[in-house]
Amino acid sequence: MAITDKKLEDMLATYPEIVKKNRKKHLLIKNTDVAGEAGQACQQIEANTRTIPGIISQRGCCFAGCKGVVVGPIKDMIHIVHGPVGCAYYSWGTRRNKARADDTTPRENIYSTLCFTTDMQEPDIVFGGEKKLAKMIDEVVEMFHPRAISISATCPIGLIGDDIGAVARAAQERHGVQVLAFNCEGYKGVSQSAGHHIANNNLMEHVIGKGTQRKPGSYVVNLLGEYNIGGDGWELERILEEIGYTVNCVLTGDSSYVDIRNLHLADLNLVQCHRSINYIAEMMETKYGMPWLKINFIGVDATAKSLREMARCFGDEALIQKTEEVIARELAIVEPVMEHYRKLLQGKTAFGFVGGSRSHHYQYLLRDLGMEMIVAGYEFAHRDDYEGRQVIPTIKSDADSKNIPELHLEPDKELYQEANVYLNMSKEQFEELKKKVPLSHYEGMNPSMKEGEVIIDDINHHEFEKLVRELKPDLILTGVRDKYIAHKLGVPSRQLHSYDYTGPYAGFNGAMTFAKEVANAVSTPAWKLVTAPWEEQTTE
Ligand code: CFM
Secondary structure (H helix, E strand, C coil): CCCCHHHHHHHHCCCCHHHHHHHHCCEEECCCCCCCHHHCCCCCCCCCCCCCCCCCCCCCCHHHHHHHHHHCCCCCEEEEEECCHHHHHCCCCCCCECCCCCCCCCCCCCCCCEEEECCCCHHHHHHCCHHHHHHHHHHHHHHHCCCEEEEEECHHHHHHCCCHHHHHHHHHHHHCCEEEEECCCCCCCCCHHHHHHHHHHHHHHHCCCCCCCCCCCCCEEEEEEECCECCHHHHHHHHHHHHCCEEEEEEECCCCHHHHHCCCCCCEEEECCHHHHHHHHHHHHHHHCCCEEECCCCCHHHHHHHHHHHHHHHCCHHHHHHHHHHHHHHHHHHHHHHHHHHHHHCCCEEEEECCCCHHHHHHHHHHHCCCEEEEEECCCCCHHHHHCHHHHHHCCCCHHHHCCCCCCCCCCCCCCCCHHHHCCCCHHHHHHHHHHCCECCCCCCHHHCCCCCEEECCCCHHHHHHHHHHHCCCEEEECCCHHHHHHHCCCCEEECCCHHHCCCCCHHHHHHHHHHHHHHHHHCHHHHHCCCHHHHCCCC
């Protein structure tokens, strides 16, 4: 069932004029005939701008994006949250970035990433928290001997002006352990996306490129923007290693500080989540010349396609052959399972409102099951995640985006190599390759959606409810908070940040898990027993 412009107008009708005008720009019905301004390939959408105060959105803060998403999973560091304990609560147990026990450090008995907070109290806010922070660093060094330490600042730290950079430098000198200071106060930027950028900058400037150990192997790759939620990264490592790749480092799912230092000692960067990590991919291309390839390992066909594109990058016949062998062997197992669930799910519809990449990636997995995501949106993505990277130069920066520093890097005098050298081919071959595979490019969500489907940025509860009522999807791929709204409206959901504590969903094994869980969710009769609010109402 398609939606009309009129219905979307009705949905916005309840807003005051100024809000209506704003929200209209975050919303479109896919129509290939209407390209964006200035001859762009697809319709323009507004994104990465402030949520209107008073509207409940699904976004997080800058601190969440820096500490919670990018830095927090690095397992051989100690992560210090400099702020009140309430902020630090958000550091524990909220995101399922799984990690194997790290038994190569002196802290071999620790089986989890470690995070502490300075627990800023009122006197610390009044008189400053720098001494408290310095003392905490001394204590964690003595007790845990971490390889490195991160300090992430939460809102009050920026407000009172603690100089966490100076504390970090002094501690680094005292202990000979690298201490990274992240000025990722929650209020910076408009969402967690600002925190991704701050984390990317700091890792790029102070960690990446400092190591000297290249792992053995002819095809050494980094997997960027993969956070090992529910073990996704492990499933991908399984497949990649079987084909013959060496996975140098996964950024940052189950990653270690040591591996991140050696990130530049690989042949190719693979980018799974473009939103959170495209800065590092691009900066490494500038500084080291390392090529990057946008891949998507969510979905059976998408995974096979990405593996084939990777093999093409190396252009090695043996690798191409081995890739085909592994794909064939995996498909023999996966396809019958998918076929079984496809019978239950064919023709069903879904909505997807997740973060900054999953609402696109999961469209492929749903299509493997005969399902279609008819309404899709991101919480905090930028226009390039919707429209493709080519729009980046046209995105107007505003006061919020200017708040986040851009690093201006030069090619490294010793380590820079041409991209074709990384991939062991002539320049001509490399130019040919670029025409065939998405090197240094991401096409965004819009091109993969079908005519008449809805794209909506930073959706709120009112719009969510209206769209559900109008289009009655069979499934909603949700965030942490809107999951329960879906349920109250009588629609099953899968929560795509933590996978409702199952997983993995990536790769071939992940697709089977997802298929089973979606089939279970959609076919349970319980949803028919829920009375949606509008079913109780006789008038609006
Ligand atoms: Fe990237 Fe992520 Fe996502 Fe993201 Fe996130 Fe996440 Fe996400 Mo939750 S890094 S943008 S900030 S894929 S934590 S692992 S699930 S919102 S869609």
